[in-house]
Amino acid sequence: MIYLNNVYLIAFLFALGLSLILTPLSRKLAILLSIYDHPISEVKTHKKSTPYLGGIAIAVSFWGGLMLIRLLTNLPTGTLRSLRGIFIGSFIVFLLGLFDDVKRKGLKFQSKFIIQAIPGILLIVYGMRMKFIQPEWFAILVTTVWIIGVTNAMNIIDIMDGLSSGIAVIAAVGFFFIGLPSEEEIYVNFASIALAGACLGFLPYNLSKSYKIFMGDTGSLFIGFILAAISLGTRYTDINTLGLFAPILILAIPIYDTFLVMYFRWKKGINPFMGSKDHFALRLEKKGLQRKTILIYTYSAGVILSCISFIVTIVNIYSAAIIYLFTIFIALFIAKLLSKIHVE
Numbered sequence: 001m002i003y004l005n006n007v008y009l010i011a012f013l014f015a016l017g018l019s020l021i022l023t024p025l026s027r028k029l030a031i032l033l034s035i036y037d038h039p040i041s042e043v044k045t046h047k048k049s050t051p052y053l054g055g056i057a058i059a060v061s062f063w064g065g066l067m068l069i070r071l072l073t074n075l076p077t078g079t080l081r082s083l084r085g086i087f088i089g090s091f092i093v094f095l096l097g098l099f100d101d102v103k104r105k106g107l108k109f110q111s112k113f114i115i116q117a118i119p120g121i122l123l124i125v126y127g128m129r130m131k132f133i134q135p136e137w138f139a140i141l142v143t144t145v146w147i148i149g150v151t152n153a154m155n156i157i158d159i160m161d162g163l164s165s166g167i168a169v170i171a172a173v174g175f176f177f178i179g180l181p182s183e184e185e186i187y188v189n190f191a192s193i194a195l196a197g198a199c200l201g202f203l204p205y206n207l208s209k210s211y212k213i214f215m216g217d218t219g220s221l222f223i224g225f226i227l228a229a230i231s232l233g234t235r236y237t238d239i240n241t242l243g244l245f246a247p248i249l250i251l252a253i254p255i256y257d258t259f260l261v262m263y264f265r266w267k268k269g270i271n272p273f274m275g276s277k278d279h280f281a282l283r284l285e286k287k288g289l290q291r292k293t294i295l296i297y298t299y300s301a302g303v304i305l306s307c308i309s310f311i312v313t314i315v316n317i318y319s320a321a322i323i324y325l326f327t328i329f330i331a332l333f334i335a336k337l338l339s340k341i342h343v344e
Contacts, residue, residue, distance in 0.1 A: 019201020055219025085126025
């Protein structure tokens with residue numbers, strides 16, 4: 001156990017250091033190739049063209065962390081198989097995001113969903129799926145929808161500097177600690193800690209005024225896919241069946257924002273899959289909150305939700321039900337308040 005703890009720390013620091021080195025290099029590459037996110041549409045929230053290939057640094061740092069773990073440990077066959085599935089699947093998602101970033105118009109959402117289903121099914125082939133759902137065909141369907149949904153939820157929430165990457169760090173750490181006690185599926189711990197380091201190394205540059213870079217779809221889709229894969233690998237609890245829904249709490253912020261913007265867009269009579277400024281963060285900004293304050297509130301909520309996710313795995317089913325109901329009530333109450341803020 002002590003040895004594994006050392007490996008976790010080394011992998012985290014390696015992914016963090018690699019990301020700190022590669023992110024400015026990715027920025028230089030984006031500038032060299034003239035790959036910028038131009039604020040040419042009404043849904044863009046930045047004021048000037050910004051280079052974006054930060055997702056390359058995040059992905060390479062994550063893969064580097066996994067490769068280091070492979071060199072430092074004698075991994076069980078099952079763990080190697082799972083990590084191999086994540087590696088191959090994430091590479092497909094990486095290419096999808098990179099193509100969308102490099103191409104000016106990108107792909108339509110229908111095409112993205114179809115392509116994202118391929119690595120989703122690949123994870124299932126490698127044994128990562130919702131095992132508590134029966135029959136098996138329905139479990140495969142729900143798992144695929146979950147993977148596509150979480151992948152795109154992280155993309156949807158990437159509308160403010162530091163938001164998506166910060167939430168990713170918190171969620172990855174949440175999955176790490178919730179899976180640490182049992183270490184039943186140890187790939188969860190390895191992938192979580194590597195992702196946390198990779199995203200944390202990108203965060204300072206994303207928040208910087210002088211060396212700003214965006215992660216682009218390359219980064220947000222990649223992060224979402226990794227988090228979706230991680231969420232499928234832990235048993236979560238033997239105490240109550242409601243503990244199985246703990247991943248929803250860890251990923252509650254991107255999931256919440258996804259459903260929120262889809263609902264607001266539907267209310268306006270526009271396509272739920274088209275861009276708009278209906279995100280909770282942009283509504284809070286419209287209300288007058290500074291972006292720094294919004295990030296602090298959002299990060300705090302992410303930490304609290306991760307802690308709650310752990311609590312629901314160790315209490316009895318009645319206590320877990322009360323916690324879930326109270327959380328849903330708070331979410332609906334906040335949605336009601338947000339709905340009163342007018343956005344264009």
